[in-house]
Amino acid sequence: MKQPEDVINKGLMKDIKYDHKSKKESKWAYMKKNYILYLFLLPAVTLVFIFNYIPMYGVLIAFQDFSVTRGIFGSEWVGLSHFRSFLTSPNFFQIFSNTIKLSVYGLVIGFPVPVLLALMLNQVRRAKIKKNIQLIVYAPHFISTVVIAGMIFIFLSPAGPINALITQTTGDSIAFMSNPDYFRTIFILSGIWQGAGFSSIVYVAALSNADPQLHDAATIDGASLLQRIWHIDVQVLKPVMAVLFILAVGGIMGVGFEKAYLLQTDMNIPASEIIDTYVYKRGLLSGDWSFGAAVGLFNTVIGLILLVIANGVIKKLNGETLY
């Protein structure tokens, strides 16, 4: 009778031999045997290829005078001329600074709100009340951008309720939507109204995972409520905030375009025209394909650079200030 070890060894040898035969062949054999997995991948790969990769190639039209009839192969190459004409156009500075201001102000003012809200909710001891408050503050998140814009127009119109209050107290009325000075405030505050509640979910969850014994120990040591919030709760939230902040900075150049477009009126354009709305108007509405693609590419590149910078800054800050 054979020793069991022999059998095992033989089996192993067989496997090794098979592997040595040809790596390519065994890969093919694997793929043939598991073809179903590749079929599973096919639909997603196809859609991503068509709607993500082909447009990446299509970015080339930013360097052309693209005409639809001649296509990418037949259109004339013009190098960086579209970028040059955008950067030197008289409204470049305004559009660029509108974009940056709208999103940087929005980030600086809007980012801390969900954090504060979560810290406040965390102090609500009764679970049921906490749950109900959360349910209410989530609600605006489920209202569409179009409806939010519609509500803003209704509330801020010269005949709307806000102006009715203002007229009662001062006798005047304010043309909110046709004054560029108010645009950013309206945009950012309505964004907080709509999004802060839902954005607080992550922070609330992070806080509920924090060790309650820390609080007990700190209380016994005589720490006040604010001290405990600062030294325990805020520290728990820091890593989450860092990740979300990096992501937010990376999204700065693409911020709120759909809402900005809806809130645009002829009169508030000096503050409400941002790069993406400009791309849409010049590229799609006026059919200036190449110019639009060039401005869009410019926007994407700035966004990527900001993402990399934010990542670096946060890394450095976290390395230095976290204890």
Added chain:
Amino acid sequence: MSKQTLINNSRFDRMILFLNKILLVLIVLAVTIPIAYVVVGSFLKPNILLNQGISFNPDHWTLDGYRRIFEDGSIVRGFLNSVLYASGFTFIAVSFTVLAGYALSVETLVGGKIITVFFLFAMFFNGGMIPTYLVVRSLGLINTPWAIILPGAVGVWNIILTRTFFKGVPKELKEAAEIDGASDLRIFLSIILPLSKPIIFVIALFAFIGQWNAYFDAMIYLNDRSLYPLQLVLREILVQNEVPPGMIADQLARAEMQRAAEMIKYSSIVVASLPLMVMYPFFQKYFEKGVMVGSLK
């Protein structure tokens, strides 16, 4: 620390907690009042709302705004179109994502790494609005529902999420099935799918809501009014101030027309937002789950 400061601290703490309660009440009011105003406004006669503001006198209430909406076809058709687009989008998003996520979760998959990189790259880089539009156009999808349903359906992030989820499924389950002679397809259908109901539900929920509330793709890709989703019809009414003429045709005087149009704004907001407003409390658990896996993994 002396006893005195301890007491001071706790008194101060109680004050902070009290302030916290007041602030939370104010926040809740700030969220609910605008919504309540629109809902109440939708039932008020327009001249009352304009001249007196909110009133609870039953003589001032009317269903006229809703009647006008439902007598004219625009909103109803938009509603049905939105149901179609959001359902189609959700079906494709969920099925394509789950299939791909499962395949990528198989650790022995030859070429799995390359395909993962293929997906990840598409997450960070894109061609932008104009080149994407040109692709959709050259495929002949303009003015078809496919232009809304296909381009954004496969979310790379969701593929990564499902892949992570499937990797967490105990290996023993799969191995046992393999020993019993089950094929890959069989394993997927009768073991993996039933286990992944929660994540499928979360992806479906977010896909449906996202599509239901979106207007931009439809604005770019559809010019045929009969294809408009609800949000585009709403945009005409609320933002562009163009109430469909059929809704106010019975009013002869211009001022009356404007009043009716104003009322229609309120009631169309309610009709469009009601479905999600009524449904989301039931799915709160899933939203919280979805946001958590989506942001921290």
